Amino acid sequence: MLSLLLLVFLVELGAHLVNTIGAATINNLLWNLYLALPTQTSKQAAENKKLQKDYLTIRRDLNATSSQDQFAKWAKLRRQHDKMLEQLEKMKSSYEASKSKFESSIGIVRWTATTGLKFILPFWYAKQPMFWLPQGWFPYYVEWVLSFPRAPVGSVSIASWQAACTGMVLLASDTVAAILGLLFGAKVTPEQPFEGGTEKETIPKSQEAKSKKES
Structure with missing residues:
Protein backbone atom coordinates (compact mmCIF):
# COMPACT_ATOMS: atom_id res chain seq x y z
CA MET A 1 0.00 0.00 0.00
CA LEU A 2 1.20 3.49 -0.83
CA SER A 3 2.47 5.21 2.30
CA LEU A 4 1.10 8.60 3.30
CA LEU A 5 4.59 10.12 3.16
CA LEU A 6 5.04 9.09 -0.47
CA LEU A 7 1.47 10.08 -1.36
CA VAL A 8 1.97 13.64 -0.11
CA PHE A 9 5.23 13.91 -2.04
CA LEU A 10 3.65 12.62 -5.26
CA VAL A 11 0.76 15.07 -4.91
CA GLU A 12 3.16 17.99 -4.54
CA LEU A 13 5.25 16.74 -7.45
CA GLY A 14 2.16 16.33 -9.65
CA ALA A 15 0.87 19.80 -8.80
CA HIS A 16 4.25 21.31 -9.65
CA LEU A 17 4.42 19.46 -12.98
CA VAL A 18 0.93 20.62 -13.92
CA ASN A 19 1.82 24.23 -13.11
CA THR A 20 5.11 23.97 -14.99
CA ILE A 21 3.96 22.14 -18.12
CA GLY A 22 0.53 23.76 -18.28
CA ALA A 23 -2.97 22.30 -18.22
CA ALA A 24 -3.54 22.93 -21.95
CA THR A 25 -0.40 21.02 -22.94
CA ILE A 26 -1.34 18.09 -20.72
CA ASN A 27 -4.88 18.06 -22.13
CA ASN A 28 -3.57 17.95 -25.71
CA LEU A 29 -1.14 15.16 -24.88
CA LEU A 30 -3.82 13.04 -23.20
CA TRP A 31 -6.26 13.76 -26.02
CA ASN A 32 -3.75 12.53 -28.62
CA LEU A 33 -3.13 9.42 -26.54
CA TYR A 34 -6.88 8.88 -26.28
CA LEU A 35 -7.24 9.17 -30.05
CA ALA A 36 -4.61 6.44 -30.44
CA LEU A 37 -6.94 3.99 -28.66
CA PRO A 38 -9.51 1.98 -30.64
CA THR A 39 -12.53 4.06 -29.61
CA GLN A 40 -15.49 5.53 -31.44
CA THR A 41 -13.99 9.01 -31.12
CA SER A 42 -10.73 7.92 -32.73
CA LYS A 43 -12.71 6.32 -35.56
CA GLN A 44 -14.60 9.58 -36.10
CA ALA A 45 -11.33 11.52 -36.07
CA ALA A 46 -9.88 9.23 -38.76
CA GLU A 47 -13.00 9.63 -40.89
CA ASN A 48 -12.86 13.39 -40.42
CA LYS A 49 -9.23 13.46 -41.53
CA LYS A 50 -10.00 11.39 -44.64
CA LEU A 51 -13.01 13.54 -45.50
CA GLN A 52 -10.96 16.70 -45.09
CA LYS A 53 -8.32 15.32 -47.46
CA ASP A 54 -10.99 14.49 -50.06
CA TYR A 55 -12.54 17.93 -49.59
CA LEU A 56 -9.24 19.66 -50.30
CA THR A 57 -8.84 17.59 -53.46
CA ILE A 58 -12.35 18.50 -54.68
CA ARG A 59 -11.74 22.14 -53.84
CA ARG A 60 -8.50 22.18 -55.79
CA ASP A 61 -10.19 20.61 -58.80
CA LEU A 62 -13.07 23.05 -58.51
CA ASN A 63 -10.75 26.04 -58.53
CA ALA A 64 -8.97 24.63 -61.57
CA THR A 65 -12.23 24.14 -63.53
CA SER A 66 -13.81 26.98 -65.50
CA SER A 67 -17.50 27.55 -64.78
CA GLN A 68 -18.02 28.85 -68.32
CA ASP A 69 -16.02 26.44 -70.49
CA GLN A 70 -16.67 23.29 -68.41
CA PHE A 71 -19.98 24.07 -66.74
CA ALA A 72 -21.19 20.45 -66.36
CA LYS A 73 -17.96 19.35 -64.69
CA TRP A 74 -17.85 22.49 -62.59
CA ALA A 75 -21.46 22.00 -61.41
CA LYS A 76 -20.74 18.39 -60.42
CA LEU A 77 -17.64 19.39 -58.48
CA ARG A 78 -19.56 22.22 -56.87
CA ARG A 79 -22.25 19.86 -55.59
CA GLN A 80 -19.60 17.50 -54.18
CA HIS A 81 -17.79 20.44 -52.63
CA ASP A 82 -20.89 21.76 -50.87
CA LYS A 83 -21.90 18.29 -49.66
CA MET A 84 -18.44 17.58 -48.21
CA LEU A 85 -18.30 21.01 -46.60
CA GLU A 86 -21.60 20.35 -44.84
CA GLN A 87 -20.37 16.96 -43.63
CA LEU A 88 -17.15 18.53 -42.38
CA GLU A 89 -19.05 21.14 -40.38
CA LYS A 90 -21.15 18.44 -38.70
CA MET A 91 -18.10 16.30 -37.95
CA LYS A 92 -16.24 19.31 -36.61
CA SER A 93 -19.08 20.14 -34.21
CA SER A 94 -19.20 16.53 -32.99
CA TYR A 95 -15.40 16.42 -32.67
CA GLU A 96 -15.25 19.66 -30.69
CA ALA A 97 -18.03 18.47 -28.39
CA SER A 98 -16.21 15.19 -27.69
CA LYS A 99 -12.94 17.01 -27.05
CA SER A 100 -14.60 19.53 -24.73
CA LYS A 101 -16.25 16.73 -22.75
CA PHE A 102 -12.93 14.88 -22.52
CA GLU A 103 -11.07 17.98 -21.32
CA SER A 104 -13.75 18.66 -18.69
CA SER A 105 -13.41 15.12 -17.34
CA ILE A 106 -9.62 15.34 -17.35
CA GLY A 107 -9.80 18.71 -15.62
CA ILE A 108 -11.90 17.29 -12.79
CA VAL A 109 -9.54 14.33 -12.34
CA ARG A 110 -6.47 16.58 -12.48
CA TRP A 111 -7.87 19.04 -9.94
CA THR A 112 -8.92 16.23 -7.58
CA ALA A 113 -5.53 14.51 -7.82
CA THR A 114 -3.54 17.70 -7.19
CA THR A 115 -5.25 20.74 -5.68
CA GLY A 116 -8.06 18.75 -4.10
CA LEU A 117 -5.74 16.32 -2.33
CA LYS A 118 -3.51 19.19 -1.19
CA PHE A 119 -6.43 20.45 0.90
CA ILE A 120 -8.07 17.14 1.79
CA LEU A 121 -5.02 15.26 3.08
CA PRO A 122 -3.87 17.86 5.67
CA PHE A 123 -7.43 18.16 6.96
CA TRP A 124 -8.09 14.41 7.13
CA TYR A 125 -4.73 13.40 8.62
CA ALA A 126 -4.11 16.49 10.76
CA LYS A 127 -3.69 14.45 13.98
CA GLN A 128 -1.62 11.65 12.47
CA PRO A 129 2.17 11.92 12.85
CA MET A 130 4.16 11.38 9.68
CA PHE A 131 7.19 10.22 11.67
CA TRP A 132 8.69 10.86 15.12
CA LEU A 133 11.70 13.02 15.80
CA PRO A 134 14.63 11.61 17.82
CA GLN A 135 13.94 12.34 21.46
CA GLY A 136 15.97 15.18 22.91
CA TRP A 137 17.48 16.33 19.60
CA PHE A 138 15.37 19.46 19.20
CA PRO A 139 14.10 22.07 21.67
CA TYR A 140 10.44 22.09 22.60
CA TYR A 141 9.48 25.06 20.40
CA VAL A 142 10.95 23.36 17.31
CA GLU A 143 9.02 20.17 18.08
CA TRP A 144 5.85 22.23 18.57
CA VAL A 145 6.29 24.01 15.23
CA LEU A 146 6.95 20.76 13.36
CA SER A 147 3.86 19.16 14.91
CA PHE A 148 1.58 22.11 14.03
CA PRO A 149 -1.39 22.19 13.87
CA ARG A 150 -2.72 19.06 15.67
CA ALA A 151 -0.12 16.30 15.51
CA PRO A 152 1.45 15.05 18.77
CA VAL A 153 4.39 17.15 19.96
CA GLY A 154 7.62 15.43 19.04
CA PRO A 193 42.68 38.65 -30.59
CA PHE A 194 45.68 38.73 -28.31
CA GLU A 195 46.68 42.27 -27.42
CA GLY A 196 49.92 41.55 -25.63
CA GLY A 197 53.39 42.73 -26.54
CA THR A 198 54.28 39.54 -28.37
CA GLU A 199 52.08 40.40 -31.31
CA LYS A 200 53.90 41.95 -34.25
CA GLU A 201 52.90 45.57 -34.58
CA THR A 202 52.25 46.79 -38.10
CA ILE A 203 53.81 50.08 -39.14
CA PRO A 204 52.02 52.18 -41.71
CA LYS A 205 53.82 52.39 -45.03
CA SER A 206 53.97 56.21 -44.88
CA GLN A 207 55.80 56.18 -41.57
CA GLU A 208 58.13 53.41 -42.82
CA ALA A 209 59.04 55.44 -45.92
CA LYS A 210 59.58 58.56 -43.83
CA SER A 211 61.96 56.77 -41.48
CA LYS A 212 64.00 55.43 -44.42
CA LYS A 213 64.21 58.90 -45.95
CA GLU A 214 65.51 60.42 -42.71
CA SER A 215 68.13 57.73 -42.37
Whole structure:
Protein backbone atom coordinates (compact mmCIF):
# COMPACT_ATOMS: atom_id res chain seq x y z
CA MET A 1 0.00 0.00 0.00
CA LEU A 2 1.20 3.49 -0.83
CA SER A 3 2.47 5.21 2.30
CA LEU A 4 1.10 8.60 3.30
CA LEU A 5 4.59 10.12 3.16
CA LEU A 6 5.04 9.09 -0.47
CA LEU A 7 1.47 10.08 -1.36
CA VAL A 8 1.97 13.64 -0.11
CA PHE A 9 5.23 13.91 -2.04
CA LEU A 10 3.65 12.62 -5.26
CA VAL A 11 0.76 15.07 -4.91
CA GLU A 12 3.16 17.99 -4.54
CA LEU A 13 5.25 16.74 -7.45
CA GLY A 14 2.16 16.33 -9.65
CA ALA A 15 0.87 19.80 -8.80
CA HIS A 16 4.25 21.31 -9.65
CA LEU A 17 4.42 19.46 -12.98
CA VAL A 18 0.93 20.62 -13.92
CA ASN A 19 1.82 24.23 -13.11
CA THR A 20 5.11 23.97 -14.99
CA ILE A 21 3.96 22.14 -18.12
CA GLY A 22 0.53 23.76 -18.28
CA ALA A 23 -2.97 22.30 -18.22
CA ALA A 24 -3.54 22.93 -21.95
CA THR A 25 -0.40 21.02 -22.94
CA ILE A 26 -1.34 18.09 -20.72
CA ASN A 27 -4.88 18.06 -22.13
CA ASN A 28 -3.57 17.95 -25.71
CA LEU A 29 -1.14 15.16 -24.88
CA LEU A 30 -3.82 13.04 -23.20
CA TRP A 31 -6.26 13.76 -26.02
CA ASN A 32 -3.75 12.53 -28.62
CA LEU A 33 -3.13 9.42 -26.54
CA TYR A 34 -6.88 8.88 -26.28
CA LEU A 35 -7.24 9.17 -30.05
CA ALA A 36 -4.61 6.44 -30.44
CA LEU A 37 -6.94 3.99 -28.66
CA PRO A 38 -9.51 1.98 -30.64
CA THR A 39 -12.53 4.06 -29.61
CA GLN A 40 -15.49 5.53 -31.44
CA THR A 41 -13.99 9.01 -31.12
CA SER A 42 -10.73 7.92 -32.73
CA LYS A 43 -12.71 6.32 -35.56
CA GLN A 44 -14.60 9.58 -36.10
CA ALA A 45 -11.33 11.52 -36.07
CA ALA A 46 -9.88 9.23 -38.76
CA GLU A 47 -13.00 9.63 -40.89
CA ASN A 48 -12.86 13.39 -40.42
CA LYS A 49 -9.23 13.46 -41.53
CA LYS A 50 -10.00 11.39 -44.64
CA LEU A 51 -13.01 13.54 -45.50
CA GLN A 52 -10.96 16.70 -45.09
CA LYS A 53 -8.32 15.32 -47.46
CA ASP A 54 -10.99 14.49 -50.06
CA TYR A 55 -12.54 17.93 -49.59
CA LEU A 56 -9.24 19.66 -50.30
CA THR A 57 -8.84 17.59 -53.46
CA ILE A 58 -12.35 18.50 -54.68
CA ARG A 59 -11.74 22.14 -53.84
CA ARG A 60 -8.50 22.18 -55.79
CA ASP A 61 -10.19 20.61 -58.80
CA LEU A 62 -13.07 23.05 -58.51
CA ASN A 63 -10.75 26.04 -58.53
CA ALA A 64 -8.97 24.63 -61.57
CA THR A 65 -12.23 24.14 -63.53
CA SER A 66 -13.81 26.98 -65.50
CA SER A 67 -17.50 27.55 -64.78
CA GLN A 68 -18.02 28.85 -68.32
CA ASP A 69 -16.02 26.44 -70.49
CA GLN A 70 -16.67 23.29 -68.41
CA PHE A 71 -19.98 24.07 -66.74
CA ALA A 72 -21.19 20.45 -66.36
CA LYS A 73 -17.96 19.35 -64.69
CA TRP A 74 -17.85 22.49 -62.59
CA ALA A 75 -21.46 22.00 -61.41
CA LYS A 76 -20.74 18.39 -60.42
CA LEU A 77 -17.64 19.39 -58.48
CA ARG A 78 -19.56 22.22 -56.87
CA ARG A 79 -22.25 19.86 -55.59
CA GLN A 80 -19.60 17.50 -54.18
CA HIS A 81 -17.79 20.44 -52.63
CA ASP A 82 -20.89 21.76 -50.87
CA LYS A 83 -21.90 18.29 -49.66
CA MET A 84 -18.44 17.58 -48.21
CA LEU A 85 -18.30 21.01 -46.60
CA GLU A 86 -21.60 20.35 -44.84
CA GLN A 87 -20.37 16.96 -43.63
CA LEU A 88 -17.15 18.53 -42.38
CA GLU A 89 -19.05 21.14 -40.38
CA LYS A 90 -21.15 18.44 -38.70
CA MET A 91 -18.10 16.30 -37.95
CA LYS A 92 -16.24 19.31 -36.61
CA SER A 93 -19.08 20.14 -34.21
CA SER A 94 -19.20 16.53 -32.99
CA TYR A 95 -15.40 16.42 -32.67
CA GLU A 96 -15.25 19.66 -30.69
CA ALA A 97 -18.03 18.47 -28.39
CA SER A 98 -16.21 15.19 -27.69
CA LYS A 99 -12.94 17.01 -27.05
CA SER A 100 -14.60 19.53 -24.73
CA LYS A 101 -16.25 16.73 -22.75
CA PHE A 102 -12.93 14.88 -22.52
CA GLU A 103 -11.07 17.98 -21.32
CA SER A 104 -13.75 18.66 -18.69
CA SER A 105 -13.41 15.12 -17.34
CA ILE A 106 -9.62 15.34 -17.35
CA GLY A 107 -9.80 18.71 -15.62
CA ILE A 108 -11.90 17.29 -12.79
CA VAL A 109 -9.54 14.33 -12.34
CA ARG A 110 -6.47 16.58 -12.48
CA TRP A 111 -7.87 19.04 -9.94
CA THR A 112 -8.92 16.23 -7.58
CA ALA A 113 -5.53 14.51 -7.82
CA THR A 114 -3.54 17.70 -7.19
CA THR A 115 -5.25 20.74 -5.68
CA GLY A 116 -8.06 18.75 -4.10
CA LEU A 117 -5.74 16.32 -2.33
CA LYS A 118 -3.51 19.19 -1.19
CA PHE A 119 -6.43 20.45 0.90
CA ILE A 120 -8.07 17.14 1.79
CA LEU A 121 -5.02 15.26 3.08
CA PRO A 122 -3.87 17.86 5.67
CA PHE A 123 -7.43 18.16 6.96
CA TRP A 124 -8.09 14.41 7.13
CA TYR A 125 -4.73 13.40 8.62
CA ALA A 126 -4.11 16.49 10.76
CA LYS A 127 -3.69 14.45 13.98
CA GLN A 128 -1.62 11.65 12.47
CA PRO A 129 2.17 11.92 12.85
CA MET A 130 4.16 11.38 9.68
CA PHE A 131 7.19 10.22 11.67
CA TRP A 132 8.69 10.86 15.12
CA LEU A 133 11.70 13.02 15.80
CA PRO A 134 14.63 11.61 17.82
CA GLN A 135 13.94 12.34 21.46
CA GLY A 136 15.97 15.18 22.91
CA TRP A 137 17.48 16.33 19.60
CA PHE A 138 15.37 19.46 19.20
CA PRO A 139 14.10 22.07 21.67
CA TYR A 140 10.44 22.09 22.60
CA TYR A 141 9.48 25.06 20.40
CA VAL A 142 10.95 23.36 17.31
CA GLU A 143 9.02 20.17 18.08
CA TRP A 144 5.85 22.23 18.57
CA VAL A 145 6.29 24.01 15.23
CA LEU A 146 6.95 20.76 13.36
CA SER A 147 3.86 19.16 14.91
CA PHE A 148 1.58 22.11 14.03
CA PRO A 149 -1.39 22.19 13.87
CA ARG A 150 -2.72 19.06 15.67
CA ALA A 151 -0.12 16.30 15.51
CA PRO A 152 1.45 15.05 18.77
CA VAL A 153 4.39 17.15 19.96
CA GLY A 154 7.62 15.43 19.04
CA SER A 155 6.38 14.29 15.65
CA VAL A 156 6.23 15.84 12.21
CA SER A 157 2.71 16.76 11.12
CA ILE A 158 1.38 16.31 7.60
CA ALA A 159 1.33 20.10 7.13
CA SER A 160 5.06 20.34 7.93
CA TRP A 161 5.84 17.37 5.71
CA GLN A 162 3.80 18.93 2.91
CA ALA A 163 5.74 22.18 3.21
CA ALA A 164 9.02 20.24 3.17
CA CYS A 165 7.96 18.33 0.04
CA THR A 166 7.03 21.59 -1.68
CA GLY A 167 10.46 23.02 -0.89
CA MET A 168 12.24 19.88 -2.09
CA VAL A 169 10.30 19.84 -5.38
CA LEU A 170 11.00 23.52 -6.03
CA LEU A 171 14.68 23.11 -5.21
CA ALA A 172 15.02 20.07 -7.47
CA SER A 173 13.16 21.87 -10.27
CA ASP A 174 15.40 24.94 -10.04
CA THR A 175 18.50 22.73 -9.99
CA VAL A 176 17.42 20.80 -13.08
CA ALA A 177 16.51 24.05 -14.88
CA ALA A 178 19.92 25.53 -14.05
CA ILE A 179 21.76 22.43 -15.27
CA LEU A 180 19.78 22.34 -18.52
CA GLY A 181 20.44 26.05 -18.98
CA LEU A 182 24.17 25.48 -18.65
CA LEU A 183 24.13 22.51 -21.03
CA PHE A 184 21.92 23.89 -23.79
CA GLY A 185 21.93 27.65 -23.29
CA ALA A 186 25.65 28.31 -23.12
CA LYS A 187 27.02 30.22 -26.07
CA VAL A 188 30.52 29.69 -27.40
CA THR A 189 32.24 33.04 -27.41
CA PRO A 190 34.67 33.72 -30.31
CA GLU A 191 38.32 33.90 -29.54
CA GLN A 192 39.50 37.44 -28.87
CA PRO A 193 42.68 38.65 -30.59
CA PHE A 194 45.68 38.73 -28.31
CA GLU A 195 46.68 42.27 -27.42
CA GLY A 196 49.92 41.55 -25.63
CA GLY A 197 53.39 42.73 -26.54
CA THR A 198 54.28 39.54 -28.37
CA GLU A 199 52.08 40.40 -31.31
CA LYS A 200 53.90 41.95 -34.25
CA GLU A 201 52.90 45.57 -34.58
CA THR A 202 52.25 46.79 -38.10
CA ILE A 203 53.81 50.08 -39.14
CA PRO A 204 52.02 52.18 -41.71
CA LYS A 205 53.82 52.39 -45.03
CA SER A 206 53.97 56.21 -44.88
CA GLN A 207 55.80 56.18 -41.57
CA GLU A 208 58.13 53.41 -42.82
CA ALA A 209 59.04 55.44 -45.92
CA LYS A 210 59.58 58.56 -43.83
CA SER A 211 61.96 56.77 -41.48
CA LYS A 212 64.00 55.43 -44.42
CA LYS A 213 64.21 58.90 -45.95
CA GLU A 214 65.51 60.42 -42.71
CA SER A 215 68.13 57.73 -42.37
